[in-house]
Amino acid sequence: MTRHCSLHPLAAAALWALLAGAALPAGAQQDTGLAVGVSQQLLHDSNVLRAPEGNEQEAWVSLSGLRLSLDTPVGRGSFKANASADAVQYRHLSQLNHTSLKLDATLAFEAADHVFGEVGAATEQSLYRYDQLGLLQTQRSLRRDSRAFVAARVGVVTKWTAEGTLSLQDTRYTDVPLSVRDQRWLTAEAGLRYQPSLDLFFRGVVRHIDGAFTREGLVDDDFRRQEIEGVVFWQASGASSLTASAGLMREAHTLATVRDSRNWLGSVAWAWQPTAKLQLNTRWARDSNAGSNLSSTDAAFSNADTVRRSTASLGATWRLSPKVQLTAQAQRAQRTLDNTFSGLVQQSRQGRDTTDTLGLTLSYKPLRSVGLSCSAHQNRRTVEGDLGGLSYAFSAVDYGCAGQFWLR
Structure with a gap:
């Protein structure tokens, strides 16, 4: 079973590879594309813990990065x-202070004529600021995600391309009450792509996932999932492109059999650039849990409580000048939830919640190595039905500015 696999050494290998590259002689570094950067961000959050109305705690947050x-x-x-x-430092909420980490490394190679491969690993550590079960996280809880993969493509320069990917992923929480959501899964994927022209391709994929909810102190819930997916990409013009996918999935659990399901998944995305300065992006997607490719559009929503999610988003980017850019983003995510894996609530509950997000960012890049930006975001969640102990409504507004400098 996948619970016997260990991913962390594979993700750690990416760090050693990066450090090895950084340790190259000074003369060699000029040819490697090595860059070092520093960043500083200061923002104000009106509801740091994402608490229900009347229990909000605001704070200024400082993020100093390398x-x-x-x-x-x-x-x-x-x-x-x-x-x-x-x-990451929280004023007046020092118990949430932590170090946020992201690391990834990918080696791409050409094994033979028309054979191309990739090997990679990634790991990430971030603060999990609130709990869906209606229990506020007043103490620090870190979420750690790791992934390692190997991929191969045969026939890259022909109309037909065969593709295959094997990946191992792992999600863990440092806080014990949240460990019921710890999850690990192995994904094997095979696909065939047909591209009759530069502007059009079709892709068919079959996918098998073997995983487990590795719940600390409880019996593991192993699951198996099969998916079949079709994807089409069409470059309608030099200013417009369309990507659509549709798939069927079947999932079975050894313990939480109430989560056995068959469902359809899919997405539609349209990118349009009506002028040289304006670009629009729209997307709609329907996905589910178990960490499949169809459900990995937003890791923050991929956990044991989310049975199904539908997301609609609209984004616009307006280039005011060669150095100034304004970006606006709106998203609505509606989830179908249950408390199968909570381990904390005796009564079975199901329901839906909806999260609306609005964002606006103004960025300025006076030099290739210097970037400045200011942004503001509003988040609001509403619930439907009796979701006590499963989800709750909240609202939050954050705003701030950031700067970044690169030495290349």
Whole structure:
């Protein structure tokens, strides 16, 4: 079973690879695409803990970061790695202070004529600020996500391309009450793509997922999931493109059999650039849990309580000048929830909640190595039905500014 696999050593290998690249002689670094950056962000959050109305706690938050990036050719392939660390400090809420980490590395190679492959690993650590079960997280709880994968494509320069991917993913929480959501899964995927022209391709995929909710102190719930998916991409014009997918899934659990299901999933995305300065992006998606590719659009929503989710988003980017850009984003996410994995509520509950997000960002890039931005976001969640102990309504507004400098 996947619960016997260990992913963390694989993700850690990405760090050693990045450090090895950074340790190259000074003369070699000029050819590797090595870059070092620093960043500073200061923002105000009106509801840090995402608490219900009347229980909000506001705070100023400081994020001081260090960035590393490496992009170097390796034979007929390339090696790319990125690392970032942010010291996050909450004024008057010091118990939430933590270090946020992101790390990824990918080695791309050409094994033979028309055969291309990739091997990679990634890991991330972030603060999990609130709990869906209606229990406020007043203490620090970190979420750790790791992934390792190997992929191959055959026939890359022909109309037909065969693709295969094997990946191992792991999600863990440092807080014991949240460990009921710890999850690990192995995904095997095979696909075939047909591209009759540069503007059009079709792709068919079959996917098998073998995983488990590795709940600390409780019996693991193993699950198996099969998916079949079809994807079409169409470059309608130089200014417009459309991507659509549709799939069927079947999921079975050894313990939580009430979560056995068959469902359809899909998405539609349209990108349109009516002028040289304006770009619009719209997307609608229907997905579910178990960490499949169809459900990985937003890791923050991929957990044991979410049975199904529908998301609609609209984004616009307006380039005011070569150095100034304004971005607006709106999203609505509606989830179908149950408390099968809570381990805290005796009565079975199901229901839905809806989260609306609005965002506005103004960015200024006076130099290639310098970036400045200011942004504001509003989040509001509403609930439907009797969701006591499962979800709750809240609202939050955050705003702030950030700066970043790169030495290349």
